[in-house]
Each structure stands twice: as structure tokens, then as C-alpha cells.
Amino acid sequence: xxxTAATNLPLAKPRKLLWETGVIxxxxxxxxxxxxxxxxxxxLKFLGRFVALATAALGIDLIWGYTGLLSLGHxxxxxxxxxxxxxxxxxxxxxxxxxxxxxxYGVAKLPWFWQPFHSFPFTLVALFTIxxxxxxxxxxxxxxxxxxGVYFSILTQASLLVFFFFFKGPIELFNGTNGLKTDKDLIxxxxxxxNQAQLVFYELSxxxxxxxxxxxxxxxxxxxxxxxxxxxxxxxxxxxxxxxxTGFKVIVFAVSAALAGVAGALYTVQTGIISPSTMEVPxxxxxxxxxxxxxxxxxxxxxxxxxxxxxxxxxLSEQFPEFWLxxxxxxxxxxxxxxxxxxxxxxxxxxxxxxRLLLGRPRKVMTYPSLAEDPEVEYERQNLRN
Amino acid sequence: xSDKILEIENVTVSFxxxxxxxQLNFSMDTGELRVIIGPNGAGKTTFLDVIxxxxxxxxxxxxxxxxxxxxxxxxxxxxxxxxxxxxxPRVYLQLxxxxxxxxxxxxxxxxxxxxxxxxxxxxxxTVAGLLETIGLTTKADIPAAxxxxxxxxxxxxxxxxxxxxxxxxxxxxxxxxxxxETENVGNLLLTLADSHSIIVIEHDMEFVRQIARQVTVLxxxxxxxxxxxxxxxxxxxxxxxxxxxxxxxxx
Numbered sequence: 001x002x003x004t005a006a007t008n009l010p011l012a013k014p015r016k017l018l019w020e021t022g023v024i025x026x027x028x029x030x031x032x033x034x035x036x037x038x039x040x041x042x043x044l045k046f047l048g049r050f051v052a053l054a055t056a057a058l059g060i061d062l063i064w065g066y067t068g069l070l071s072l073g074h075x076x077x078x079x080x081x082x083x084x085x086x087x088x089x090x091x092x093x094x095x096x097x098x099x100x101x102x103x104x105y106g107v108a109k110l111p112w113f114w115q116p117f118h119s120f121p122f123t124l125v126a127l128f129t130i131x132x133x134x135x136x137x138x139x140x141x142x143x144x145x146x147x148x149g150v151y152f153s154i155l156t157q158a159s160l161l162v163f164f165f166f167f168k169g170p171i172e173l174f175n176g177t178n179g180l181k182t183d184k185d186l187i188x189x190x191x192x193x194x195n196q197a198q199l200v201f202y203e204l205s206x207x208x209x210x211x212x213x214x215x216x217x218x219x220x221x222x223x224x225x226x227x228x229x230x231x232x233x234x235x236x237x238x239x240x241x242x243x244x245x246t247g248f249k250v251i252v253f254a255v256s257a258a259l260a261g262v263a264g265a266l267y268t269v270q271t272g273i274i275s276p277s278t279m280e281v282p283x284x285x286x287x288x289x290x291x292x293x294x295x296x297x298x299x300x301x302x303x304x305x306x307x308x309x310x311x312x313x314x315x316l317s318e319q320f321p322e323f324w325l326x327x328x329x330x331x332x333x334x335x336x337x338x339x340x341x342x343x344x345x346x347x348x349x350x351x352x353x354x355x356r357l358l359l360g361r362p363r364k365v366m367t368y369p370s371l372a373e374d375p376e377v378e379y380e381r382q383n384l385r386n
Numbered sequence: 387x388s389d390k391i392l393e394i395e396n397v398t399v400s401f402x403x404x405x406x407x408x409q410l411n412f413s414m415d416t417g418e419l420r421v422i423i424g425p426n427g428a429g430k431t432t433f434l435d436v437i438x439x440x441x442x443x444x445x446x447x448x449x450x451x452x453x454x455x456x457x458x459x460x461x462x463x464x465x466x467x468x469x470x471x472x473x474x475p476r477v478y479l480q481l482x483x484x485x486x487x488x489x490x491x492x493x494x495x496x497x498x499x500x501x502x503x504x505x506x507x508x509x510x511x512t513v514a515g516l517l518e519t520i521g522l523t524t525k526a527d528i529p530a531a532x533x534x535x536x537x538x539x540x541x542x543x544x545x546x547x548x549x550x551x552x553x554x555x556x557x558x559x560x561x562x563x564x565x566x567e568t569e570n571v572g573n574l575l576l577t578l579a580d581s582h583s584i585i586v587i588e589h590d591m592e593f594v595r596q597i598a599r600q601v602t603v604l605x606x607x608x609x610x611x612x613x614x615x616x617x618x619x620x621x622x623x624x625x626x627x628x629x630x631x632x633x634x635x636x637x
Binding site for chain 1: 438459460461464465469470472476477478479480481485488489490492495496497500501503504505545549
């Protein structure tokens, strides 16, 4: 893709946006309307989970791909969203009763922080606000003290462990490592694991992914998006231009956490369980791998990477259950060494040119497009040749 | 109200005992173009760091338009109206020159205003005008990473102007430029000097002669002498610590 001359820009932009909207609308419609009829229920459930995970990947892309902060702790926010919804489902029991596991561990009264989860509207708001608030507080403390780079990554990972033990520790509060199972619970009077409910979750996942995409697209375009890229490239320079990066980073981290929370909630009801294992280190790293494979700094790449890696994971795990982790590690190595910008990055930059070279039709190289396309320059070039 | 735009009073900056600035006193009138020279390690960059809030003075204070700059963060100082150009050009490489200028030109730099705001008509015209001034109109929409070193230097000066600061701090604007580019940058600075107060830090003596009206010589963290270029050049102390060597090199 080349940049067109400056004068064409105002025209080219809306047309490009129109194309993008069209393509996305078609894909969304195919996934939402056509696939439920085509795919067997069992496969559709898998796809629904991947779509939910892709929402989290968009969040990672926002904070890592655009703002340059590698978070290795998004499992926290994913789990917080998941636990919020699971707690609500666990409370779909006759008035005054306690969830099963609490009875088993001899809890007499529902803990105070479980109380508000009786309410569905509260749960709906909580499942993205709680992760966003946690991220905002954590982010504010970290960013205000100008902790960056690898130190930020280490801090997020350390927080991950804190939350892991918080949810794993007191077994009577969150059922410890067993986690909360939601498949036997009711949601609006329907069994959460029934095909009917699962189809609704599938459609909701697609809707959420679409909304998340639109949100991220809006955030990353325009001045705000350019500010994020500038922060990624040279944060200190931003300060001397009069920007305070802290606020920008806190907002982006919070939005990114909210997306992970939504993803966590949708993933939980589709798998039927949320447990502290989502806060183990490998899962948070896996989220980063999805974005790396798809191409960081491109929103489509994050979605594509998640779905491709997850499909590969499912197919491979079915065939060779014990080899997935090796494969995942290998995939990461390949991406880092061969495709540093991921699939989308390759496709955007050198991909088409390499393909043309392979086909024996290399592209005409231009140093400065707006100069090279200048009619006078073109005229001169042709006359010089003759 | 004094018409001093910048006053530095008895500033000492010490890094674990090493005094980068030592009881420095300096003041500058509004609208002045001042060149600061001095041998390596004289404290020139630390001097700018103190003004822009990157380094806090150990003792003493810096006043900008009568306001104390102590314990203000960098972005606050920048918003007061001090712009800084760094020694090596620091532009946002992934953004185009137009976007680089637009970010600096943005009048409301808090989070929400940036999120909701669109570049206004006047701002867009300012950016287009600046692109012309720094000669980057044809390259306005390619990533800044593809610009040459000299073009990046000019872009960064453009970004500085886009901020419309009252005081410009320019650290070695012609390092690594060809003679012709150097002269262009010199003329650019002289044009800017009509409407801004400017401090230029420079090593290149030819360039200093081109633009200098008032020169301050720093040595070992303190002001050695001040005056016109001729006065400074004939000062025996200055010749001893600094000017002597480059002159011989030139010959």
C-alpha cells in the first residue's frame, strides 16, 4: 500500500472507512446469522469462546500495540469479569439459601461483597467497571511514578500472583481452586449450559466484539490515537510538548481492562467455569501471543490472531493433547524472528511485495511517493530515458 | 512586572557531589535571542534541564515571567510557554510530519479534550503554514522515520513553534547538518527571534557568529562572561578555556 499524494487524502479517507465498515458488516452478519445454521452446535460453542477471547485481545492490542505497555497481568481483569458474572449466576437460588459450596464449607451468612451480585444490572455494570477500576488504581500508581518498560510488565505479573492467591486462598469465599461452575445455574430461568442460552451467549460475544472493535477504532484514530503512538515512541518528549502521559496511560489501561472483563464474563458462561487458573501466568502470556501473531498495532490483527491461534490450539489439542504448549512456544519464536509485525504487519508492509517478487513481477520502487508521482518528475524521468 | 522572561538565581545542581551547575546566575529580557556556548561538560544541557523541569535545582531558583518553576512537572512548564528542542532530533517517527505538528499545535492537551477534540480550522492552517516554513510540504504525509537528519531537525523546530511558546530552548540545532542546511536553520531562528525569546546552545562557531547578538559563556557550571560575540571572543579567560582550541582547529 502506498500513500497517495497529499491532495487526495481527504477523499481517500472516507472511502477507505466505507470499505472497512462494509467488510466488517459482512463478516459480522456471516458469523451472527449464517454460521449458527452451518456449524454443529459443538463447534459453534468453540467459536463463541474464541470471539469472546478476541475482545480481550483487542484490549491487549490497545495497551501494548498502540501505547507500548506490555501487560502480563490481563488475567486479573479477565478473571474479575468472569467471577462477577459467575457470582451472579451462583445466586440464582431461592431467597435465603446459600450457594452449594458455601454450605459445604460451613458459611452461615452470605459475605457482604456477594450481596450486590443478586442484582443483574449491578452485575452487568460490575463486570467491566471492577476490572477498569482496579486497572485505573494500579495504573495510576505505576504510571505516576514513571515505571515503564520491563518493570511495568514485571509489576503486572506480580499483581497477577497477588490476585491468584486472593481468589485461591479463602476456599469458603470463592471455592478455591475448584472455581465457580456455572453450567448447572440458571440465567433468566434458563439453564446456562442449554443450547438456547449458549446461542444467545454466542451472539452476545459477537456483538461485544463488534462494539469493542468500534470503541478501539475510535480511540486509535484521530488525535487521541496519535497521542498513544507518540507515547509509545517517545514518552518523555510528550512531556516537553505539554502532554501529561499519565492520564492517557491510565485511561487506556482501564479501557483495556474493561474489555478483558467483558471477555472474561462471556468466556465463563460459555465454558461453564471460572477458576483461579485464568490467573496463572501462561494464560496472560497467551493473550499477548495472540496479538503478536496477528500483528500488534492493528486491531484486525488482534482479532485474527486470537481466532487463528485458538482454532489451531483446539485442533492440535484434539490430535496431540500434550504438544500444544510446545507448539505455542514455537509459534511465538517464529513470530518474533520471522514476522516481527505479525500476520497483518507482514501483509501491510512487505507481504504483497514479496509475493509479487515470487511471481516475478516486482513492484516499482518509489522513494517519496508524492514526489515520484509528480507529473513533472515522471515527465523528466521518461525524457531522460529516451 | 519585570520584562525579564527568565531569571536564574544562584542555582546549584549537584549529582551526588558533582556540581553540574554551581551558583549560576543568569537573566534574559523578553524578546532576546541569546546564544550559550561553553566547552563540553560546562553544564549547558543541565541548564536547560533545570528550566524545563527535568532536573530540580539543589539550591536556588528559576523564574519564568516571575513564576517560580520549582516543583512544576515538565508538562506544566511546557504549558506555561517554554518549548524545548533536544540535542538529537526527537520527533515521533511513526507519525507523519503533519501529525507531529498537529500534536504540538493542539491547544488543549488534557485527556478528554484530546479524545473529543478535532483539529480546528485555524490549527490546520497553522500546521500547513509551518510545513511550508520548514520546507516539508511535499513530505507532509509520509512517516517521519523516512525523513533525513536535517529534515528531522527542521521538523522538531517546527513542532516547537507549533506549541507557540514564549521562550524557545534550542539545543544544538545544527549538529550534523550541511553548511547550507545550517544557514537555513540560522535564518529560520532569526525569523523566529522577531516574535519569540530564544536561547540557543551551540558548538558551531560559524553558526554562532551568524545568529548571535548576545553570547553567554558557561564554564564549570557557572557563567564565565557575557557580551557581544566580539567582546566574548576578545576576553582572555574565554580564549583560555574555550575559544582558543576551536580557532586553532579551524586554521
